[in-house]
Amino acid sequence: MYMVRDGKSGFYIINSSFHVLWHVINFFWYVFMYSPANLSLFRSPENLYSPSGFMDYWIAGFLVLTAGVLLLSWLWFRLTNSKTRNEDKQEESEKKKGMIPKGSLGWPVIGETLTFIACGYSSRPVSFMDKRKSLYGKVFKTNIIGTPIIISTDAEVNKVVLQNHGNTFVPAYPKSITELLGENSILSINGAHQKRLHTLISAFLRSPHLKERITRDIEASVALTLASWSQLPLVHVQDEIKKMTFEILVKLLMSISPGEDLDILKLEFQEFIKGLICIPIKFPGTRLYKSLKGLTFELTMQAKERLIKIVKKVVEERQEATTESTNCPANDAVDVLLRDVNDGGCSDKQSHPLDFVSGKIVEMMIPGEETMPTAMTLAVKFLSDNPVALAKLVEENMEMKRRKLESGKEYGWSDYMSLSFTQNVINETLRMANIINGVWRKALKDVEIKGYLIPKGWCVLASFISVHMDEDIYENPYQFDPWRWDRINGTANSNICFTPFGGGQRLCPGLELSKLEISIFLHQLVTRFSWTAEKDEIVSFPTVKMKRRLPIRVTPVERTSPISVEDH
Known part of the structure; x- marks a missing residue:
């Protein structure tokens, strides 16, 4: 029986039904005609004209006709009812399909990956999003690295994605990253475990005890670093700042001061990060991918194991000391995690408590390793290109x-x-730098946001860079304009349209500390030194960095008054 929905289908359906009915009537007629009783009727034709024989014949005919009518009615009911149900399902499916954002999945297997990467290397990495936004709207579908995804450049949609954490959306990262860090890494954990860990670290970073101590530590590290710059003929800002911020980060996490232990830790961490970033893109079925992944994965895992071994040694030593000084304020993240583990808190049941603490310390090093030095480097870059803003910054700090x-x-x-x-200046740097250009989340169920459907199992990329560079939100978005924040602060959408540190339950707990570190660096730089920067370009893929590491020449100065615009 045909179930096609076009105009001709009705004819075929009815025709098919009558065809079935004809065979049924023939069947009953055959039974009637060749039953023993009726055979005797037709062997003796005179019996046909007898009253009883005539009545038997027509009663049988009536029964056959009635059965045929009833069967036809039943078939018609089933047909129309089935058609209605199927039409409803198809209409619901089409309606659901229509809600999925429009877009293109590109070429087979690779999708639009090559275009996405090419735009990342260009001077305007957001061009990939802008082109598709103009074609399909602020939320669209595409295919990156062989995976169909939905990209949101809408601030309100991004807010919903960020806030509905755990029960609707979960973090989604490439399988290679998950394998390297583990399923219980900070990037992957959800629910009460993640919330408790986030709360612990946030409370520690906001504690008055830490604020006072870390301010002194950052001031000392910045002063020492800048003093060394004045002795160098040419300073590559990106490299030198990375050394400084790593020292500050490790001291915050483990209280390790500069020396041999820090140098060894830094070497192993650099090897680990290099492998984490360089895991090859998967093109299914290719031997090259499998061989490259195997080699890179093995080397990166070896670096991670050596790194954890170094950290675990610190944790074991601290464990002994912690039992004797539990009433003292926590000095670093190791203290915070150890005390919670000893109280039966955060540790996952699949690992030893000390292994848990060591692993989490290593994972906390990852986000701070790139974000802070990049933000500071780009602040120097933007100020070098904007002497009016630099003059105002010097005036305020002096x-x-x-x-x-x-x-x-x-x-x-x-x-x-x-x-x-x-x-x-810091906010404008973070807006233009887009060090974290977006976050990936996976939908645990069908989710509808502002009329868009994100199907269960699909990934959504909440694009921060697209919102930060949206001319409908920020006037002249590609212009470095710190004064814009005097106009923006306090407006209704200022929070959802500015997300350099993410949002929701996974908002970076070190947000305020990061701003403090940049503030101290800029204060000492502009009040003690002047500089000239060579021409350099920003590269946005795979991570944001300067193409030539931002070379500058630094000169110590004794400022007694604000500088003029012509000084830089």
Whole structure:
């Protein structure tokens, strides 16, 4: 029986039904005609004209006709009812399909991966998103690295994706990354475990005890680093800042000071990060991918094991000391995690408590290794290209320096955070840098947001860079304009349209600490030195960095008044 929905299908359906009915009637007629009773009727034709024989004949005919009518009615009911159900299902399916964002999946297997990467290497990496946004709208589908995904360049959609964590969306990372870090890594864990760990670290980073100590530590590290710059004929800002921020990060996490232990830790960590970033893109079925992945994976895992071994040694030594000083404030992240593990807290049941702490410390090193040095480097880059903004920054910081010299008081966390134009410079740097250009999430069920359907099992990329560079939100988005934040701050959409540190339950717990570190660096740089920068370009793929590592020449200065625009 045909179930086609076009105009001709009705004819075929009815024709098919009558065809079936004809065979059924023939069947009953055959039974009637060749039954023993009726055979005797037709062997003696005179019996046909007898009253009983005539009645038997027509009663049998009536029964056959009635059976045929009933069967036809039943077939018609089943047919129309089935058609209605199938039409409803098909209409529902088509309606659901229509809600899935429009877009193109590109070429077989590779999708639009090559175009995506090419745009990442260009001067405007957001061009991939912009082109498709103009064609399909702010939310569209595509295929990257062989996986159909939905990309959102809509701030409100991104907000929903970020806030519906755990029960609707979960982190989605390439399988190779998950294999390297493990299923219980900070990047992958969800639910109460993730929330507890996030709360612990956030509380520690906001504690008054840490704020006072870390401010002194950052000031000392920055002063030492900048002093060494003045002795160099040419400074590659990206490299030198990375050394400084790594020292600050390790001291915050493990209280390791500069020396041989730090140098060994740094070498192993660099090998690990190199492998983490360089895992080859998967093209299914290719031997090259399998061989490259196998080699890279093995080397990276070896680096990770050596790294964890170094960290675990620190954790084991601290475990012994922790039992004797539980009433003292935690000095670093190792103290925080050890105390919680000893209280029966965060540790997952699949690993030894000390292994758990060691693994989490290594994982905490990953986000800080790239984001902080990149933000500082790009701040220098943008200020070098914008002398008016630099002059205003110097004026504000020199004013605070004079006040501190007159009062004889030390700088505090709140002093740096109160520098309004400095915070504007930091925000504008983070907006334009887009160090974290977006986050990947996987839908655990069908999710509808603003009329768009994200099907169960699909990944969605919440694009931060597209929102940060949206001219409907930020006027002249490609222009470095710190003053724009005086106009933006306090507006209704300022929070959802500015997400350099992510959002929701996975908002970076080190947000304020990161801004403090950049503030201290900029304060000491602009009040003690001047510089000239050579021409350089920003590369956005696979990570944001300077093409030539931003070479500059630094000169110590004794500032007694704000600089003029012509000084740089």
